[in-house]
């Protein structure tokens with residue numbers, strides 16, 4: 292029997308925020324590794340994950356082609372399908388296309404508006420949905436449907452770890468609106484509904500940076516709590532991969548956030564995979 296597959300991204304979750312959080316439920320899948328994303332922001336990073344590549348370990352003394360080859364071979368064990376290789380993904384280089392060919396129902400439930408269903412990422416998906424709330428993993432879990440006679444693939448993009456690092460019921464009114472980080476789509480709303488006066492963006496001081504970093508860690512613990520519910524919903528033959536799409540800067544060298552930043556901390560990500568033990 293082929294395994295179901297969940298590929299879960301904690302958006303913007305920095306490696307140390309995850310490493311410092313208590314995650315007893317996620318740890319049931321395996322231990323978290325330090326890895327590196329191929330991209331420093333949401334869309335290109337998800338594009339790479341959707342072609343079937345995982346965050347890398349930055350190995351030295353080896354050709355890139357070898358690294359890709361070994362990375363793609365891992366799909367065999369994850370999916371319980373023998374003899375998978377990089378060749379099986381050529382020429383389309385698409386994980387959802389590959390899975391559809393193997394009889395999977397392909398689904399995406401995403402939190403970040405930049406990943407919405409009208410983007411180039413929505414290819415070879417049977418179902419692709421931008422969640423109403425951009426930080427509600429609990430609602431995502433409520434929307435999972437597994438079929439008896441067909442394996443399922445789910446891309447789940449989780450927003451509680453993205454700025455402004457809030458969970459349902461919390462408000463971000465006391466935090467600045469940051470254009471390009473959580474601003475662009477809200478600005479579009481303003482154009483349509485005539486929005487209020489724009490608050491001027493101000494940069495955070497180091498105390499605020501520390502508080503934001505700590506809130507990201509706390510939200511990882513909140514998400515870990517929801518994994519208990521997730522494990523009750525997913526069938527036992529499900530391979531689960533959890534990772535961040537990129538890291539986040541909290542004041543190092545004058546940077547905040549991610550995207551147009553060249554810094555190790557924006558590429559450093561956590562990576563956990565396995566089946567529920």
Ligand SMILES: [Zn+2]
Pocket residue numbers: 302303332333334536537
């Ligand atoms: Zn992201």
